[in-house]
Amino acid sequence: MTYKDYLDYSKLPTIFCPGCGLGIGLRAILQSFSDLNLKKEDIIFVSGIGCSSRIPGYVDFDSLHTLHGRAIPFATGVKLSHPEKNVIVITGDGDGLSIGGNHMIHAARRNINIKVFLFNNMTYGMTGGQASPTTPLKKITSTTPYGKYDSDFDSVELLKGAGAGFIARGTVYHYNMLLKVIKESLIYKGFSFVEIITPCPTYYGRLQGIEDPAKFFIKLKDFVYSIDQKDVLKEEEKKDKLPIGIFKNERRETFEEIYFKIVEDLKTK
Amino acid sequence: MKEFLQGNIAASYGAIDGGIDFFAGYPITPSSEILEMFSKELPKFGKIFLQMEDELASICAVVGASLSGKKALTATSGPGFSLMQEGIGYATITEAPCVIINVMRGGPSTGLPTNVSQGDYMQSKWGTHGDHPMIVFSPKNPQEFYWLTRISFDVAFYYRNPVIILSDESVAHMRAEVERTLPPYNLKFKEKEKLDLPFNFEYDLTSNPFIGEGKKVRITGLFHDETGFPTNEKSNVEKVMNHLMNKIEHNKENLFLYESDGLENAEIAFVGFGIIGGLIKELKNIFDSKGFKTGFFRPITLNPLNDIKIINLFKNIEKVIVIELNKGQLFLDIKRILSCNKEINFIGFTSGDIPKIGEVYKKIEELL
Numbered sequence: 001m002t003y004k005d006y007l008d009y010s011k012l013p014t015i016f017c018p019g020c021g022l023g024i025g026l027r028a029i030l031q032s033f034s035d036l037n038l039k040k041e042d043i044i045f046v047s048g049i050g051c052s053s054r055i056p057g058y059v060d061f062d063s064l065h066t067l068h069g070r071a072i073p074f075a076t077g078v079k080l081s082h083p084e085k086n087v088i089v090i091t092g093d094g095d096g097l098s099i100g101g102n103h104m105i106h107a108a109r110r111n112i113n114i115k116v117f118l119f120n121n122m123t124y125g126m127t128g129g130q131a132s133p134t135t136p137l138k139k140i141t142s143t144t145p146y147g148k149y150d151s152d153f154d155s156v157e158l159l160k161g162a163g164a165g166f167i168a169r170g171t172v173y174h175y176n177m178l179l180k181v182i183k184e185s186l187i188y189k190g191f192s193f194v195e196i197i198t199p200c201p202t203y204y205g206r207l208q209g210i211e212d213p214a215k216f217f218i219k220l221k222d223f224v225y226s227i228d229q230k231d232v233l234k235e236e237e238k239k240d241k242l243p244i245g246i247f248k249n250e251r252r253e254t255f256e257e258i259y260f261k262i263v264e265d266l267k268t269k
Numbered sequence: 270m271k272e273f274l275q276g277n278i279a280a281s282y283g284a285i286d287g288g289i290d291f292f293a294g295y296p297i298t299p300s301s302e303i304l305e306m307f308s309k310e311l312p313k314f315g316k317i318f319l320q321m322e323d324e325l326a327s328i329c330a331v332v333g334a335s336l337s338g339k340k341a342l343t344a345t346s347g348p349g350f351s352l353m354q355e356g357i358g359y360a361t362i363t364e365a366p367c368v369i370i371n372v373m374r375g376g377p378s379t380g381l382p383t384n385v386s387q388g389d390y391m392q393s394k395w396g397t398h399g400d401h402p403m404i405v406f407s408p409k410n411p412q413e414f415y416w417l418t419r420i421s422f423d424v425a426f427y428y429r430n431p432v433i434i435l436s437d438e439s440v441a442h443m444r445a446e447v448e449r450t451l452p453p454y455n456l457k458f459k460e461k462e463k464l465d466l467p468f469n470f471e472y473d474l475t476s477n478p479f480i481g482e483g484k485k486v487r488i489t490g491l492f493h494d495e496t497g498f499p500t501n502e503k504s505n506v507e508k509v510m511n512h513l514m515n516k517i518e519h520n521k522e523n524l525f526l527y528e529s530d531g532l533e534n535a536e537i538a539f540v541g542f543g544i545i546g547g548l549i550k551e552l553k554n555i556f557d558s559k560g561f562k563t564g565f566f567r568p569i570t571l572n573p574l575n576d577i578k579i580i581n582l583f584k585n586i587e588k589v590i591v592i593e594l595n596k597g598q599l600f601l602d603i604k605r606i607l608s609c610n611k612e613i614n615f616i617g618f619t620s621g622d623i624p625k626i627g628e629v630y631k632k633i634e635e636l637l
């Protein structure tokens with residue numbers, strides 16, 4: 001199967017704006033399924049509300065488009081109902097780190113084997129470009145006309161603190177590296193978190209003066225550095241930039257392993 | 270075999286005997302015994318128990334499990350029930366067959382955590398935003414709490430709709446004799462046509478696939494077509510809304526459970542729900558012995574109410590006295606249904622206690 005076999009062509013075209021990076025991200029996820037030979041009946045997408053959360057509508061397998069911020073608890077219910085399936089959460093920076101932030105940290109702590117792909121476009125695209133928890137300090141958005149007063153989350157550090165076993169970040173510009181990271185996260189057993197930085201030229205870009213998608217993609221390239229280069233690069237070369245790569249890949253007992261072990265033990269008592 | 274059980278424990282056994290697969294909840298007084306009971310019992314049967322981070326997560330996990338075809342339940346109280354409303358609305362538009370137990374305590378806000386009230390009557394019917402279908406049952410004692418919880422999964426799956434069991438602190442914490450027997454309700458469940466698409470808007474009740482069955486089930490909280498894909502096409506939106514409401518509206522005769530006595534020969538009717546059921550029965554005995562002609566009526570199903578049935582039951586009644594532990598909520602429904610030619614009175618108690626019978630007696634005397 002190719003990545004195309006996972007798409008429902010009858011629902012295309014997507015609602016995404018020209019120049020949006022979500023299509024590239026979706027392709028990378030579907031390519032990973034193809035590379036790992038995942039069967040369509042073994043995959044379930046769960047999303048919340050926002051631009052990225054509309055992705056599940058376009059795939060050719062089970063999908064659940066839920067409430068704003070609540071994709072992870074819905075996915076928790078689905079996963080424990082079907083522990084053998086690949087339950088994958090598609091979310092965004094507003095959905096997953098603002099309104100759904102509490103569920104994110106608790107899911108990391110709980111370590112149920114669900115995969116989170118968080119598309120970070122640093123804004124609320126669906127509602128018109130308001131500031132999100134990942135909009136950098138002092139940036140102009142439709143709710144920070146004088147520059148953003150408050151700092152942004154570093155999702156990687158947040159998830160580390162919450163105890164996630166697999167943490168990675170990529171961008172839609174660095175496609176091959178993104179593909180590798182997504183595949184690793186799918187292979188990992190336990191809760192995994194991948195942040196995918198993606199441009200929103202329509203709102204965020206326009207307010208930063210970079211509405212040309214091609215220019216925005218170049219900007220994205222310069223906005224990040226590889227975590228492998230961390231010790232080689234000088235401090236000023238890393239200033240105001242985000243590292244990409246795999247930050248943590250450590251196996252620990254999952255919720256399911258612990259829970260179903262108790263179930264087995266109780267049976268023999 | 271009769272057992273001496275607390276209401277919350279009886280309800281937990283009801284869910285277990287009804288075939289519960291999945292529970293997710295969050296601690297809150299006065300419903301926590303249900304959470305604790307399932308934490309102990311469900312792993313023994315290989316079923317899922319989850320203590321979530323809050324009530325938002327609890328209801329969403331439960332709806333996710335029910336859309337995966339599992340018999341899923343959560344239990345909460347006042348503030349938690351308020352937090353769950355968005356998830357309950359999602360369950361109505363996605364036709365998720367889940368069960369929510371709300372053990373009423375005094376409100377608003379944190380209110381009276383350890384005391385009884387019936388202040389969530391309207392919220393249980395209309396708590397989430399937008400027009401929506403709802404099935405609400407209310408038990409008067411631990412035995413009925415057991416029966417209603419036991420049958421709730423069958424009702425939820427048959428109607429593909431959330432079911433709310435509106436209990437209260439007194440029924441939940443009262444200890445009484447309970448028999449783990451089949452519910453005595455005459456609810457009919459007919460064979461439904463099996464369809465391949467996740468949704469159908471042509472017929473009231475059909476059997477549609479769940480997530481995980483390999484049928485490409487697409488689900489959204491947006492208005493959607495029969496494949497589950499979002500659409501705001503006008504005629505389709507009307508169709509979905511009519512379907513959601515009709516599946517309950519067209520079946521309210523089957524869904525409407527109640528208890529009544531003496532209404533056909535009475536002039537005065539005492540009306541109440543839930544914990545008030547015992548009180549109005551006793552009031553009938555007292556006032557009948559004093560020469561009054563009285564009867565009582567207790568809806569067990571709070572939504573949908575069968576208006577025509579209620580009008581017929583109250584045909585000969587002249588005076589109606591509604592008694593509730595709130596400021597008049599069932600009262601509003603009774604007024605709407607019966608007010609054209611009857612005197613409708615209300616007596617409410619909101620101190621957090623069940624009123625003593627003498628206290629109620631005095632208030633009724635003032636009305637006679």
